[in-house]
Amino acid sequence: xxxxxxxxxxxxxxxxxxxxxxxxxxxxxxxxxxxxxxxxxxxxxxxxxxxxxxxxxxxxxxxxxxxxxxxxxxxxxxxxxxxxxxxxxxxxxxxxxxxxxxxxxxxxxxxxxxxxxxxxxxxxxxxxxxxxxxxxxxxxxxxxxxxxxxxxxxxxxxxxxxxxxxxxxxxxxxxxxxxxxxxxxxxxxxxxxxxxxxxxxxxxxxxxxxxxxxxxxxxxxxxxxxxxxxxxxxxxxxxxxxxxxxxxxxxxxxxxxxxxxxxxxxxxxxxxxxxxxxxxxxxxxxxxxxxxxxxxxxxxxxxxxxxxxxxxxxxxxxxxxxxxxxxxxxxxxxxxxxxxxxxxxxxxxxxxxxxxxxxxxxxxxxxxxxxxxxxxxxxxx
Numbered sequence: 001x002x003x004x005x006x007x008x009x010x011x012x013x014x015x016x017x018x019x020x021x022x023x024x025x026x027x028x029x030x031x032x033x034x035x036x037x038x039x040x041x042x043x044x045x046x047x048x049x050x051x052x053x054x055x056x057x058x059x060x061x062x063x064x065x066x067x068x069x070x071x072x073x074x075x076x077x078x079x080x081x082x083x084x085x086x087x088x089x090x091x092x093x094x095x096x097x098x099x100x101x102x103x104x105x106x107x108x109x110x111x112x113x114x115x116x117x118x119x120x121x122x123x124x125x126x127x128x129x130x131x132x133x134x135x136x137x138x139x140x141x142x143x144x145x146x147x148x149x150x151x152x153x154x155x156x157x158x159x160x161x162x163x164x165x166x167x168x169x170x171x172x173x174x175x176x177x178x179x180x181x182x183x184x185x186x187x188x189x190x191x192x193x194x195x196x197x198x199x200x201x202x203x204x205x206x207x208x209x210x211x212x213x214x215x216x217x218x219x220x221x222x223x224x225x226x227x228x229x230x231x232x233x234x235x236x237x238x239x240x241x242x243x244x245x246x247x248x249x250x251x252x253x254x255x256x257x258x259x260x261x262x263x264x265x266x267x268x269x270x271x272x273x274x275x276x277x278x279x280x281x282x283x284x285x286x287x288x289x290x291x292x293x294x295x296x297x298x299x300x301x302x303x304x305x306x307x308x309x310x311x312x313x314x315x316x317x318x319x320x321x322x323x324x325x326x327x328x329x330x331x332x333x334x335x336x337x338x339x340x341x342x343x344x345x346x347x348x349x350x351x352x353x354x355x356x357x358x359x360x361x362x363x364x365x366x367x368x369x370x371x372x373x374x375x376x377x378x379x380x381x
Contacts, residue, residue, distance in 0.1 A: 037122035053125030059158030075220035078142030091132040097316035099126040099284040103208035106358025114355035131184035147221040150176040155215040170226035205315035206286035251286030252359040255337035284317040288340035293320040299332035333364040
């Protein structure tokens with residue numbers, strides 16, 4: 001499946017159930033122990049180490065024998081093809097840094113909380129993906145003029161919404177033909193690991209993770225818009241089961257910081273001594289280059305510009321830094337990003353039934369003081 005989000009839907013409905021209180025259900029814990037987010041301190045790495053990159057396993061990790069594995073290309077094409085991994089490796093080879101983010105990132109911050117993978121805001125990672133451009137494969141297959149969508153089917157299979165299904169997503173023929181869309185077989189210079197889609201996965205720069213289908217087994221061009229479950233009704237910004245909503249597509253702007261100081265084990269409140277500190281983090285968007293990042297030390301009341309690092313690649317996150325003179329007291333640090341298309345990360349976002357696209361600003365509680373760290377967390381934590 002894609003590294004996007006696997007919503008655990010009520011068997012009687014398509015939209016996940018919700019929880020009004022803070023308690024996490026056993027269902028959510030089952031998902032959480034199979035998946036993991038990026039440790040915030042890993043934002044220091046330009047390329048996220050494979051083991052630290054966020055991971056969402058929708059159903060089970062397929063067992064794949066690379067010697068017998070084949071990629072089938074068919075449907076509305078002049079030339080059907082069956083390819084081995086070696087065949088794909090003989091095609092033009094490119095590498096690109098791409099930031100992936102889960103469509104459900106921030107879900108656990110909604111109230112009521114849609115019951116599914118309980119992401120906070122760390123479901124992200126930036127890796128170098130190596131493979132062959134999808135465009136070359138499509139052109140060699142000769143799509144008929146009638147083709148409108150390209151359907152990508154993974155080897156992972158399960159039940160959702162009471163429907164047994166393969167994981168399948170589609171892109172329009174035009175979107176699939178973008179130069180930067182990859183069929184990737186390496187991550188950070190090494191063969192894909194089983195959990196990241198071995199032996200082949202789709203990488204669609206700029207789009208949320210549900211699009212990046214893993215464990216690819218087939219690519220099929222179709223003459224009518226694809227309506228599979230993971231395309232519709234899943235991954236929609238909808239207000240209820242009855243609302244068709246609008247599809248989730250490109251990543252909204254987000255910025256995250258490496259929390260300064262040292263953390264309390266349970267609350268993750270940070271403690272540090274007064275003095276000068278360099279706050280640092282990363283920002284990204286699927287709608288255009290990051291134009292600026294701002295930092296607040298008072299919970300979003302006032303903002304100052306951070307210094308942006310150089311852009312490593314068009315679809316990779318961008319580093320930023322901010323010099324902070326930390327004075328004694330309690331502080332709430334925030335950061336927000338804006339992109340070249342004019343999108344600005346909001347302080348809060350509108351609730352939706354599937355818990356999608358919550359890109360509200362990160363908030364880091366910090367206690368600055370000297371002497372013994374207090375046993376109890378500060379008031380209001």
